[in-house]
Amino acid sequence: MSVIYNKVALIGLGLIASSIFWSSKRGGLATEVSGYARSQATRDTARRIGLCDTVCDSAIEAVKDADLVMLCVPVGAMGQVAQEISPYLKPGCTVSDVGSVKAAVVDAVAPHLPGGVHFVPGHPLAGTEHSGPESGFATLFDNRWCLLVPPAGADPEAVAKLRRYWEGLGSNVDEMDPEHHDLVLAVTSHTPHLIAYTMVGVADDLGRVTDSEVIKYSAAGFRDFTRIAASDPTMWRDVFLNNKQATLEILGRFTEELFALQRAIRVGDGEELFDYFTRTRAIRRGIIEAGQDTAAPDFGRTKTGQ
Ligand SMILES: NC(=O)c1ccc[n+]([C@@H]2O[C@H](COP(=O)([O-])OP(=O)(O)OC[C@H]3O[C@@H](n4cnc5c(N)ncnc54)[C@H](O)[C@@H]3O)[C@@H](O)[C@H]2O)c1
């Protein structure tokens, strides 16, 4: 791979930004990567572990002369960060983000950006339950999707360049509009997270009653729920506050189905339960047969991917 951007600036230095940095280094995709995080402790850690070529003490300093500015902060902080950096952006640069919600980020960021700056929001569909600068690794995006949501009239060259950057980071890239993105992600990521949070909360309540038996003897499926429910509270609070409509729509459908299954159990309707589970099993088998079961990333790999 060759250099795609001369200077990339990462604002927010957590799981996603650090994975971008290590992966960008692996591919030699940028000549220089600068970074900024709000907390002094995060900046100190970043300097200690060699995360970014330059760690700056302000976002303004980090974005100076950057050709690509990537906002890697929680969804609820995107607008405020965009407002802070906008007067200091290099004319002609591209501003993007990695937020898990898209329509609200577009609404929060776009009004702050000056003319002549290209705004191409994005979302890598890859992550873990860990957060912070030390949790990133170079292979996080390998063979995972990254969705770009360029606004109507976006500069095709800026979009193509960002696409090449994400491909260089290991991703497959697709484009869609922000509202569709938010509905799809409400089904595939946001509502499942809420269900995992809820289920672990329920088990915790029971655990208190039964001296932690529920946690102690938890089976593999439930352990997967606890992994998901360990995800960052700030990130997920912001996801639900900013993807309200789609999440409520999917939750409404979910509870309807849940009540139907609850009723089938109560009245002993084995046929309904059997048919339902047969249908869902076919979906999983179809995914595997189509070769679309993108395995979880290998958490044992090194940070740098070397
Ligand atoms: N974790 C995942 O699985 C995942 C996957 C894809 C996308 N995302 C999205 O990526 C973004 C970052 O998530 P992450 O997992 O890297 O989070 P993280 O908690 O690991 O890192 C967030 C970073 O942003 C910094 N920050 C917070 N508010 C800030 C502000 N106002 N100004 C400057 N820095 C600020 C924090 O100090 C931290 O360094 C979020 O928008 C999230 O929705 C996360």
Ligand SMILES: O=C(O)C(=O)C[C@]1(C(=O)O)C=C[C@@H](O)C=C1
């Ligand atoms: O594997 C995980 O830990 C994740 O939850 C990653 C996950 C997802 O739901 O797939 C979480 C949020 C993101 O916006 C993208 C990816």
